[in-house]
Amino acid sequence: MKWRLDDPPNVNSTAHLVFETVNSFLQHWPNTRMRNGHNIVPGSVPPGTLLYHGTWHSGLPPGPEWTATDPEHSILFCRNTNGEDGCWHLTLITTRPLKVVYFDGSSAAKGPSGMMDTQDIIAWGKVQPDWAYEERDRIEALCEWGREYDVDGFVSEVMLCNFTSSVRVVSSLTLAKPGTSPKASRMFEAIYAGSQHNCYPGETRVQLDLSGLVSFYDTELVPSLVPARFETERWTHPRLGEVLSRPAYRSGSGIDWLALIRVVVDRYSERLEFVHYLLNSTGPDSSGSDNITDTAMKTQVQLGNMLAPYILVDVAPPSTLSKTKEAGPAYRLCATTHTGMLKGGAMTSSEKLLLNAVHDTTREICRIWKKDIDELMAWLDWNAWVKCRPACGPESVSRCLTGLRPRHPENGDPRSPSPSQPPPAEDWERPQPRCIRRVDPYTI
Incomplete structure (x- = not known):
């Protein structure tokens, strides 16, 4: 099986969707968002x-x-x-x-x-x-x-x-x-x-x-x-x-799938979020090579930490860019150690970034890393990254809420939703994290 670093996940793939929906079972926050x-x-x-x-x-x-x-x-x-x-x-x-x-x-x-x-x-x-x-x-x-x-x-x-x-x-x-x-x-x-x-x-x-x-x-x-x-x-x-109709308490293979999924999310969600933070701490127009170099070095350390359990002593990165099209053993090990869900995701993207580093300027390296980490996190779309920023104070609680879009009487549509019928789907905004007050004045 060939593992290509420059191949993104198939646009019709649903593996990441199965992964995150299972990871969200019985949890209030992600199921009010999606x-x-x-x-x-x-x-x-x-x-x-x-x-x-x-x-x-x-x-x-x-x-x-x-x-x-x-x-x-x-x-x-x-x-x-x-x-x-x-x-x-x-x-x-x-x-x-x-x-x-x-x-x-x-x-x-x-x-x-x-x-x-x-x-x-x-x-x-x-x-x-x-x-x-x-x-x-x-x-x-x-x-x-x-x-x-x-x-x-x-x-x-x-x-x-x-x-x-x-x-x-x-x-x-x-x-x-x-x-x-x-x-x-x-x-x-x-x-x-x-x-x-x-x-x-x-x-x-x-x-x-x-x-x-x-x-x-x-x-x-x-x-x-x-x-x-x-x-x-x-x-x-x-x-x-x-x-x-299966016998009661039959558990298939006996694998605790939810625990396995949580291992992946717990291990990588905060690390990926931190890499995203590092790459956004130095803006694209920042001057000063020292700041950009510092960001690149800190980012590379974090990526290396994520991959450390899979980097073998007898494996060296290829010396030419053309060889980066096939994933190295470290990333094949990382993906197959868990569930295969990360193929085309976190670790694949990381290797491409690390191997491109020897061929681009530091500023270009950070630009590529930022683009790839943005695309990766958008593709995974883990609910662990959806939160109120800044966090809610002691008089409020966070909730993923939606709301009705305002009606526009000037467009000839002044009606209110009927109590016996829900508003049309196009009237609803996408749920967003918000802080709602638990004391008067309430913001529900």
Whole structure:
């Protein structure tokens, strides 16, 4: 196999997308940034897990309903049926392992941009963008589909199919009216509770079986990432059905894939970010060769540190530029030691930079390095690099938020979104990291 340093990854490659979406499972921050999920994963919720349900009556729901893993979330939905002060709030405990199906992305958010596509395909066999608010029909259809595979529920929130066979009531309480705290305060508390699962390990009360992963990024299962893929015959429920029909706790090869992926991200994310910082600390118009040389030397040291475990004593870099087109043993070792995901990525780019150094001026070296590290980090698009800069202060918390683009009455479009229909997809801005205040005045 030839490893060419000057060959970028195939434009149709989805390896880096599979890698980062798996790395983001059950974490709040990356799944609010990239809201449209592409993966379906079998999993379980262990016995003894507490779930919370806000409601308007004291009895158990007679059919499928939503529960939350944080009471701050479920309290938003509890109220008294007679309009009196207070609300009904159930605390439940699982009595056995729950068999669940996990949808990644912001799959609990109602919207037209594709956030519920994976659920729609399971529930109705096709995407239903106009049914974003048909949540009752959706949860009933999902539970009906899952009955054949003994599925207890679905995870975005925890959509529970039966409140009598898998959970026991710990308490059913009429909670006091939340005092003078405004609705914005309660909404913030729900957001804050979710933010506690922002980063790895995320929501630890759900355990996923990655050996049963079904992904829309699988080029064998779905050969295209365009919307038309949802209507291809290659997406069939029997594939997911085979995964869910396997014996309980079957773990495939036994490899902990998530741990393996985290090793790669933990090892290289901060190092690549630091190299990016070094190369941007000296601007392209900087004068003074000492500063530029210092930046180049510091950068080369950092790249060498990343590659040190793979540089063999009997391997020397080629002496001519023409020989750099084939990757050296160090970079082949680095890529194959992990998962192969880095081929065409971090280490390949680094060798090209190091070997080009003997042929270019120091300033040109830094320019090439900066270009390559920018392209590399954009291609990998790891959520570890998405953060509020500067970091949020003690009165705020970071959240990856989107918003509606402002309407322009002068263009003849003064309407407001209907409460029964979500705004059109083109009205939504891309989610960006923002600081939201946890004390008055709130910025939700």
